[in-house]
Amino acid sequence: MRVVLAEDEDSKRDKIKAFLLSSVPGLDIIETRSVRGTTKLFRLGPMPDLLLLDMSLPTFDIAAGEPGGRPQGFGGLEVVRYLERDGLRVPIIVVTQHPAFPKDGNLVDLAGVQDMVKKEAPSNYRGLIYYNTLTGTWQPELLALVGSLESAVSK
Numbered sequence: 001m002r003v004v005l006a007e008d009e010d011s012k013r014d015k016i017k018a019f020l021l022s023s024v025p026g027l028d029i030i031e032t033r034s035v036r037g038t039t040k041l042f043r044l045g046p047m048p049d050l051l052l053l054d055m056s057l058p059t060f061d062i063a064a065g066e067p068g069g070r071p072q073g074f075g076g077l078e079v080v081r082y083l084e085r086d087g088l089r090v091p092i093i094v095v096t097q098h099p100a101f102p103k104d105g106n107l108v109d110l111a112g113v114q115d116m117v118k119k120e121a122p123s124n125y126r127g128l129i130y131y132n133t134l135t136g137t138w139q140p141e142l143l144a145l146v147g148s149l150e151s152a153v154s155k
Contacts, residue, residue, distance in 0.1 A: 001150050002028045002048040004090075006038040006079060008057055012097060012131060016052065016142070023143055024150060034061045035075045039082045048090055050149055051124075052142075053079060055096045055113060074101065080121045092117065092124045093145050095138070097131040 003020070007013035017029050030048065032038040035057050057075030076094060083090060094117055100107040108116070114128045127145045131138045 001026065001050065002030065002046070003050045003052060003146075004030050004032060004038065004041060004048045005052045006032045006057060006076070007052070007054045007095070008033045009054070009097075012054075012095075015133070016095065016131070019139055019142070020146065023139075024146055034058050035078045035082075037061045038079050042083065042086075042088055042090075047088065050146065051079075051083075051090050051092045053092055053094050055094055055101065056098060074103070074116075077116060077120060080117055080124070083124060084121050090124060091126045091149050092121060093126050093142070094128040095131050095142065096128070097133075099130065 001024070005013060005017060007016065013031060013033075017031070020027055020029065030041065032041055036059060038051075038053075038057070053076045055074060055076040057079070059075065076096075080092060083092075094113065096110070096113070100109045101113060102108075110128060110130060117128070118125050126149065127141075129138050129141050129145070
């Protein structure tokens with residue numbers, strides 16, 4: 001199963017990757033770190049079986065001595081819109097460590113984020129995981145969602 005892990009924070013990306021590789025045999029995890037890096041990967045193909053998507057991604061990859069663009073609170077939503085606009089079908093699981101995101105002077109909570117992604121990608125959206133290292137509840141939740149997709153892919 002080919003999985004794209006779109007995450008710009010090294011520690012979070014490393015923990016998710018290590019957890020999945022130790023829990024789900026045979027995964028091929030491709031890492032991206034920005035909106036542009038993720039959309040470029042989809043343009044080049046082949047199509048992955050799953051996208052694990054951080055909601056807060058910078059516009060560009062961050063290279064040594066470069067800022068990579070400012071982090072976008074809803075950079076992940078730009079990736080979702082790209083996939084939908086181009087008619088690309090890939091299951092999406094949002095993995096975020098932020099309980100809320102600022103938008104237009106208000107805060108959008110996780111239920112609001114979920115609604116936004118569902119609205120933008122009704123056929124691709126599979127779920128949202130709140131990544132909280134203090135509780136660890138993200139691990140069984142992620143494993144359940146990935147496991148359900150893995151069994152669908154292997155059929």
